[in-house]
Amino acid sequence: MGLFCQANSQATPVEAHPLNAIHSLVTEHIKQKIDQQIIEPQISLRKLNPRLKLQSCLHPLELQDRNLNTLTGRMTISVRCSEPVWRVFVPAVVDGKKTVVLSTKGMLKGAVIKREDIKVHALPYKKIPRGSIVNLQTAIGMRTKKPIPANSVLKLKDLQPPYWVFKNQEVTITTYTGSIRVETKGIALKNGVERQQIPVKNMSSKKTIKGIVVAPNQILVP
Incomplete structure (x- = not known):
């Protein structure tokens, strides 16, 4: 009652x-x-x-x-x-059941998750671990912190942010002289995630400088 x-x-x-x-x-x-x-x-x-x-x-x-x-x-x-x-x-x-994101295959530590690596599946809500990812777009591009077996529920604590810059790939380097914005091309010397400081090589001066990752393939030199 x-x-x-x-x-x-x-x-x-x-x-x-x-x-x-x-x-x-x-x-x-x-x-x-x-x-x-x-x-x-x-x-x-x-x-x-x-x-x-x-x-x-x-x-x-x-x-x-x-x-x-x-x-x-x-x-x-x-x-x-x-x-x-x-x-x-x-x-x-x-x-009832809720949808979660499962791995379609085994993934090694440090793997970048692609669309074909994951799928959506419905599980009884009582069997869904805390912190499970429920949206495909949330997982795509993220990197694994540890090996993940096939058909495993993906959890946020097992993933880390995606790289916005990749080692040996071309990037745009932005600097400011007063209010004047200057852009040059460079080569990333290290993988980088958002707001991470990484070394890059200025293709014009051939000098190695440090910059902050501010967007995909975009480096800001303060």
């Missing part, structure tokens, strides 16, 4: 509010909340005690869900009537 407060459980000549209508309202709210985010959802309500007598509400019922971002597991929905005043709480449990 759902917990309730300010509810009149005594007999009254006033028409009783149908409990099934409350249950249907809560179920519909949960369906809308998890729409297209949970696969094969199963919604179970702990229904109100049939002996509970609530006066018929004169206005549309008000729902309150304090955990709108909670899509699976246990949740409790508050249903309130403004006239006459009463409120009930309907506990619910939502089960």
Whole structure:
């Protein structure tokens, strides 16, 4: 039975509010909340005690869900009537599957993840590890921190940022003289991620300088 407060459980000549209508309202709210985010959802309500007598509400019922971002597991929905005043709480449990990103093959430590290396797969939410990646674009271009077997769920803690600059590849070097911007071509002497300082060779002066990776193939020399 759902917990309730300010509810009149005594007999009254006033028409009783149908409990099934409350249950249907809560179920519909949960369906809308998890729409297209949970696969094969199963919604179970702990229904109100049939002996509970609530006066018929004169206005549309008000729902309150304090955990709108909670899509699976246990949740409790508050249903309130403004006239006459009463409120009930309907506990619910939502089960189902969520999509995660899996590896399609084994990957070595330091491998750069490509589209063909990963796929989307639905798993029961209880079996999904914390920190799992759910979007393909999040994983593409990232590098593995450790070897990853085939058909493994990819987790953020096992990946590191993608390289924006690759060793021995051409880059654009940007410097400023006052308000004047000067661009020259160079060669990266080391792989680099965003905001990392790496050595580059200026192709005009042939000198080796240090710059900061600010964009793909873009180096800024402060």
